[in-house]
Amino acid sequence: MKCPKCEAENPEYAPHCQKCGCLIKESYPRANTLSIVGIVIGFIMPFVFLLALLPEIYLYTRPEQSVKKRGKKFIEVTLVLFVVMIIVWAFINKVI
Numbered sequence: 296m297k298c299p300k301c302e303a304e305n306p307e308y309a310p311h312c313q314k315c316g317c318l319i320k321e322s323y324p325r326a327n328t329l330s331i332v333g334i335v336i337g338f339i340m341p342f343v344f345l346l347a348l349l350p351e352i353y354l355y356t357r358p359e360q361s362v363k364k365r366g367k368k369f370i371e372v373t374l375v376l377f378v379v380m381i382i383v384w385a386f387i388n389k390v391i
């Protein structure tokens with residue numbers, strides 16, 4: 296990793312330059328934020344969606360027609376959100 300100020304070579308992920316002491320990390324705030332977002336969406340969201348799907352599937356299996364309809368609607372919305380999340384995640388990974 297190169298220092299943005301004096302261009303001295305520094306070890307990877309060093310927060311400060313070893314030669315001039317200036318902040319190195321601050322020149323990459325966008326990539327860091329995007330990495331965190333990518334990790335959150337990529338690893339946590341599928342579990343959240345799976346947990347959200349369980350009560351919806353339960354609603355869908357109920358014999359009452361109105362409840363069944365509501366469960367189906369919830370499942371569709373969840374699946375659409377899931378697909379959108381995957382697209383956003385793929386896009387973020389491409390940007391990084």
Ligand SMILES: [Zn+2]
Pocket residue numbers: 298299300301302303312313314315316317
């Ligand atoms: Zn420096």
